[in-house]
Amino acid sequence: MQFIDELNESQRAAVSYNDGPLLVIAGAGSGKTRVLTYKIAYLLTQGIPAGHILALTFTNKAAREMKQRITRLVGEDVARYLWMGTFHSICARILRAEAEHVGFTKDFTIYDAADQKSLVKKIVKDLQLDDKIYKSGMVLARISSAKANFIDAEAYARNEAYAKIDRLERLYKMASVYAEYNRRLRAANAMDFDDLLMYTVLLLNNNPEVRARYQQRFWHVLVDEYQDTNHTQYLIVKLLAEPQNHVCVVGDDAQSIYSFRGATIENILTFQNGYTGAKLFKLERNYRSTQNIVNAANSLIHKNKGQIYKQVYSEKEVGERLHLTGYSTDREESSSVARQILGLHRLNKRDYEQIAILYRTNAQSRNLEEEMRKLGIPYRIYGGMSFYQRKEIKDAIAYFRLAANGSDDEALERIVNVPKRGIGATTMARVHEAALREGVPMLRVMQSPEVYAAEIAAATQRKLQAFAEKISLFAEQMQQLDAFEFAQLVLNQSGVMADAAMDTTAEGVDRKGNLEELLSGIRQYVEDRKQQGEETSITDFVHEVSLLTDQDENPDDSVSRITMMTVHSAKGLEFPVVFIVGLEENLFPSPFCQSEQEMEEERRLLYVAITRAEQECYLTYASQRWKNGQVNFSNPSRFLKDIDRQYIQQLSAPSAEPSPWRMSAVSNQQSAISYQPSVISNQPTVATRNLKATTGLKPKAEQQTIVSNWNKGDRIDHKVFGKGTVVRVYRENENDKIEIEFDEKGTKTLLLAYAKLQRI
């Protein structure tokens, strides 16, 4: 037990307390993960077998890292038997083993967001509801919220609180949509993310002998980031830990930022009610950040009303104050941040790896990305499109999914015509209708269309059968081949690979490259699993992949890069230098929070952001920002006033109102009409859109034309603008002027135009 010396007093107390449930309130940077890691190591040295310890984390990455740290303490041959993972992956593991108890087979598919959305759309259509009211996003949010609170479709129908909101939104049939949604998932032998949690609770609730088995398996249950658990997760922990209640949860109410996903801070606040005799430990010493950073963050968070009182403190150096800078535009903000990063790298010898830029919304990464590229700063963006979300990858995986689970209608619809097989929407609508009517999977209908859907033309029926046969052939092969061999076979015989290979455009080459990357990923997977002596089938691979997120992608190369991500995904991370950008009203805080509670959550979000910084923290805002293709004027975030001024150094405020670029469009020498003051920055940039209203251009000609970042003499791509159209962009009170003339070619594709930058 030499490692217990590496802990401070309160950490050690939490680690070695073992007489019952405990709640560890761990301030930011106070060694939360350290406590959890050491606690597990401690349990292991106390003779608890690794296979009897369950540790639940928030992300796969956190689980992986914790496992690595424990491995370093106790060795691989012990650590590998730990049950460690996200709620979702552990639940999936349990559910696959016990699938028949909840009426699924162990090969059930996990539907991702796209599958869910498409399913909801179909249901809304089939139930003949108005899709303007039953928007898929809204419907899914309602369902997800219900599932997070362990409310099934039946209970939903009886639930007055939900009904009230639904009435407000005119979603009178919401309960039936929910019920139908679940029926369809079940028919497809599929679960969504929330089902993984929901069905685990059902499983344990309804099957005493299964429950007893898992309760006997898990002697100790530990939960990280407890402030971000929802009610269903609370139930899972409760059910698994009974009756001994050897539960250890670690969290920080000040960092609760996922209530939009159903997380409830109540879980922390009432922990001691749910587990009588629970002991509370507080970790208040921050080992991460300088005093200025910790104090600034404290002054901010103390403006919140609801919180467990704690005084986080740092004994590191006082450090620099937070640097606050205002800019007139978002472009300026981005380019200045880029220049500062370059400076930090060159002059202060900062490794790029030590620097992160955090923002409220993913959309903000675009500008930043551009500026980084301009200055040659290597970067890594988390969020946005991950590898597994690319079209060709999803297509490939849909083939695997369908082979593994013939009821997976979403996978089927995705690939039935990829590559083109002449099976169009009309045919699929008939297949869908028949499948619904007969209560069979669509694949079955396609196997014998003459039985189920006779109205389909004979020639088309043969196409359907050919497809169905191909899939059953794959399903057969799947039994004999390992994941890599199988994937290779499918990509070749499905035509997906050939399709990509035929396309010689840049995107086509990319697609082919991605597919090859997928293959080599699968090969790697097979090799790894072989070494571990584990299964190497494609189904395991698919199951694993469906629980991955972009956070989990390989840190790839050895190049040192700055990191750009949303504040949410930065939770749990730390960087010597942090830039927090876009600190404006209607962005951060988000324009969507109505209630005071939501505002407090946004404040916690900024608290999380600031406390990521170890040494330097830069805060920026801009007074003009592009949003949804429009310029927005904004004020500095109210949160800036919440931070005690003594910890902030204001470097500069936006200079006087910039003279914006104005744009006018002239059609055939018609009169010029000035357009909204839009464009910004010293780089002449033009954005035109929907000019019809203002210019009277012919209806054909005027859709969205975007030209950005010009230099003298640049050639630019854009859409057809209409014969003889001239667009002028000029800067008020100055003589800079850009004039573009559009010629009339351009039938379908983009027209190349020539931009002339001139001074008049």
Next chain:
DNA sequence: TGTCTCATTTTTTTT
């Protein structure tokens, strides 16, 4: 059936 054009919408965060 497939492609192209035009119009409308977008509420933020993620396992």
Next chain:
DNA sequence: AAATGAGACA
């Protein structure tokens, strides 16, 4: 700015 959806047309 980008994505989605509807409708026209080959």
